[in-house]
Amino acid sequence: MLTTEVRDHNGAPALFLNGRPHNGLMFYHSDAASAAFELEKLAASGIDLVTFYYSVGLSEDGSSDFSAMDEAIRALRAHHPRVMLMPRINLEPPSWWKVRHPSELMVSLDPVTRAAKPAGMVSFASKLWREEYGKALEAFVRHCEQEWPDIVFAYHPAGGAACEWSYSWDHVLSDYSVPQKQAYRAWLRARYGGDIDRLAKSWGDQVAAFDLAEPPTDRLRVPMGPAVLDPRKDRPIIDYLTFHSEMAAEAALYFCHIIKTTLAQLGRRKMCGVFYGYHVWNACRPGWFHNSGHHALEKLLSSSDVDFISSPYFYPERHPGGIYASQAPAASIRYNGKLFYSEEDTRTFLCRPADGAWSTKVDDREGTIAVMRRNFTGALSDGGTQWYMDMLGLGWFRDDELIAEMGRQRQQADRCLSEDRHTAAQVAVIVSNQSAPYFFYDNGVFDSMHGRQIPELARLGAPWDMILASDIERVFAGRQEAPYRLVIFLDTLYLTPSQRQLIARHVARGGRTLLWMYGAGMITEQGISAEAASELAGIRLAIDLKSNDDARVETFITGQRITYGEDSVVSPLLWGQDADAQTLGWLLFPRRPGLLAKDMASWRSIWSAAAGMSASVLRALALRAGVHLYSQADDQVLRAGSLLTLHSTLDGPRKVYLGGPHDVHDALTGQPLAQGAKEMIVDLRRGQTAMWRISPAKL
Numbered sequence: 001m002l003t004t005e006v007r008d009h010n011g012a013p014a015l016f017l018n019g020r021p022h023n024g025l026m027f028y029h030s031d032a033a034s035a036a037f038e039l040e041k042l043a044a045s046g047i048d049l050v051t052f053y054y055s056v057g058l059s060e061d062g063s064s065d066f067s068a069m070d071e072a073i074r075a076l077r078a079h080h081p082r083v084m085l086m087p088r089i090n091l092e093p094p095s096w097w098k099v100r101h102p103s104e105l106m107v108s109l110d111p112v113t114r115a116a117k118p119a120g121m122v123s124f125a126s127k128l129w130r131e132e133y134g135k136a137l138e139a140f141v142r143h144c145e146q147e148w149p150d151i152v153f154a155y156h157p158a159g160g161a162a163c164e165w166s167y168s169w170d171h172v173l174s175d176y177s178v179p180q181k182q183a184y185r186a187w188l189r190a191r192y193g194g195d196i197d198r199l200a201k202s203w204g205d206q207v208a209a210f211d212l213a214e215p216p217t218d219r220l221r222v223p224m225g226p227a228v229l230d231p232r233k234d235r236p237i238i239d240y241l242t243f244h245s246e247m248a249a250e251a252a253l254y255f256c257h258i259i260k261t262t263l264a265q266l267g268r269r270k271m272c273g274v275f276y277g278y279h280v281w282n283a284c285r286p287g288w289f290h291n292s293g294h295h296a297l298e299k300l301l302s303s304s305d306v307d308f309i310s311s312p313y314f315y316p317e318r319h320p321g322g323i324y325a326s327q328a329p330a331a332s333i334r335y336n337g338k339l340f341y342s343e344e345d346t347r348t349f350l351c352r353p354a355d356g357a358w359s360t361k362v363d364d365r366e367g368t369i370a371v372m373r374r375n376f377t378g379a380l381s382d383g384g385t386q387w388y389m390d391m392l393g394l395g396w397f398r399d400d401e402l403i404a405e406m407g408r409q410r411q412q413a414d415r416c417l418s419e420d421r422h423t424a425a426q427v428a429v430i431v432s433n434q435s436a437p438y439f440f441y442d443n444g445v446f447d448s449m450h451g452r453q454i455p456e457l458a459r460l461g462a463p464w465d466m467i468l469a470s471d472i473e474r475v476f477a478g479r480q481e482a483p484y485r486l487v488i489f490l491d492t493l494y495l496t497p498s499q500r501q502l503i504a505r506h507v508a509r510g511g512r513t514l515l516w517m518y519g520a521g522m523i524t525e526q527g528i529s530a531e532a533a534s535e536l537a538g539i540r541l542a543i544d545l546k547s548n549d550d551a552r553v554e555t556f557i558t559g560q561r562i563t564y565g566e567d568s569v570v571s572p573l574l575w576g577q578d579a580d581a582q583t584l585g586w587l588l589f590p591r592r593p594g595l596l597a598k599d600m601a602s603w604r605s606i607w608s609a610a611a612g613m614s615a616s617v618l619r620a621l622a623l624r625a626g627v628h629l630y631s632q633a634d635d636q637v638l639r640a641g642s643l644l645t646l647h648s649t650l651d652g653p654r655k656v657y658l659g660g661p662h663d664v665h666d667a668l669t670g671q672p673l674a675q676g677a678k679e680m681i682v683d684l685r686r687g688q689t690a691m692w693r694i695s696p697a698k699l
Helices: 036-045 067-079 095-100 127-147 178-191 196-203 235-265 286-290 297-301 330-335 365-381 400-417 444-449 453-458 469-476 497-507 530-537 615-625
Strands: 004-009 012-017 020-022 026-029 049-055 084-090 105-109 116-122 154-158 271-275 308-312 339-344 385-390 427-431 464-468 486-489 513-517 541-544 551-555 562-566 573-576 582-587 593-599 604-608 636-640 643-647 652-666 672-684 689-696
Touching (some): 004 271, 036 067, 067 127, 127 154, 235 297, 330 469, 400 643
Parallel strands (some): 084 154, 271 308
Antiparallel strands (some): 541 573, 551 582
């Protein structure tokens, strides 16, 4: 009987099929009937895992018909006899159900007018939906295990917008439905221990009863307003946004639990996972961050019902010469023993504009393969694996060379699976779900921290890991010798008292450099203060809580004048006020210290008044921190085991620093390129991806 599970293998989680580690590479197709070409080619390339879309739709009499599922599996097997399948199970109810139960549907608000906008989707809080679709999902799993026990190897329950457990990817505020309000009031009652006076004091008004508490609608900042929420004034919004994510996570977990419980009852052991945990977003898309409901990843990471977490990769700059970055904190997924699945949904050269290509479409076959190689190594570098996604089933990978490239990547993945799979990163980027509810719905500070900072980090010239603040103890406790030399606190405006203590105890030590972006740690339960940020960074800071200025920083740290930061109003605005610290840069206006460094007893603190720091400034700080940089030419460098990949940003020669005598081979051909080399010169075109195998030279 087929068994699948996720467990540690050579330093990172891996998929195990029948007790043996597997590379996990998979292909997604939304229309099995039209996938004959891809399936036959995949069979020849050695990729045997396929995931496909299936909707568990109840009939009006409450019965379920799985004949469409059976037909899809037969069609897939006809073209790929060895295929093993993971259905992506859409749990959104059909139209008749929504007509019958309109009060169970999400209600969104227009963020400007506050007018109600029907979302058209079921509310995550709907008890009726959970009950009816929980039974349908159980029946579906039992059917699969009866009819296809050696074919279905995993389950992927999906709900919400785009099946990604999100409230919406539109510019709206959600959810204000009756089920959501009821669930929110129950959540408040539990959070405040049933003490209505305690709730009223926290909210700053006299709430008459928990059953009268309403989800706040005022989640937009006013013009020239602050970038963050103040816990003394904005607790209703902070509470709701915290609940908002917990409810989305709870809905996903509810259905994962049904799958795992049903499998256990049948004596089966198979993998189950979900889309979730999207954290870094496009610039100028604040709604995607605030309305996603994706800021309770800790709940899924702590659950035995979840084996893998998936996300598409970062949308900006997907082009050749652009970047790969996970939207989710993949390193935390790895450290929690879950398998990370990157969704490789590149718009290939075969994608038509009408297919939703937007500006991310790759123009030609050569560029598509280069992007595929970059993203493949990125997923492995994150300690995970990936599936190739033909999103609409229209043939985005219907090409001999693209599928042959998948076969080559399978060979590389198999080799990496047998090597040391611990992280190769010496840079850790700390992000915070606990800080997420403290951002206003729309502000430039948020854009600079995510949409504009991630591409700069990706061009550092070295791999880096994204880690949740809630995992600081898990990652750093007892790891003074751990690989991280530079730790960047990216969006950690609010850190719990425990997290602050853990940073002081386990991170700020061992000669590390800690880089604090903008107002790291400035928010506590008592409010917003320079003292709270100063205590964390060890550098005295001042603050203007009602600033009308921007936060652009000028520095000459690289030997040239570089500016970075946010050119819209930033409030609160902080600056350095520490005579014992070295000033490395200044706010342009007002002319005050904006980039400071200070040596502590066993670590170094660097504080920046703004995020959006350029790759060249990051490299200068990383070199001082002792981070090994493979390239200093704004290239993206990724590493998994002996596999070293460089994706070129510009045309021309550049020097690759190997960090000691290494033997170098072309990863794809095996051709030897260097022996005992500490560095090498390579000549690349913009958008080209070079893949090498490097190993310490035997002296």
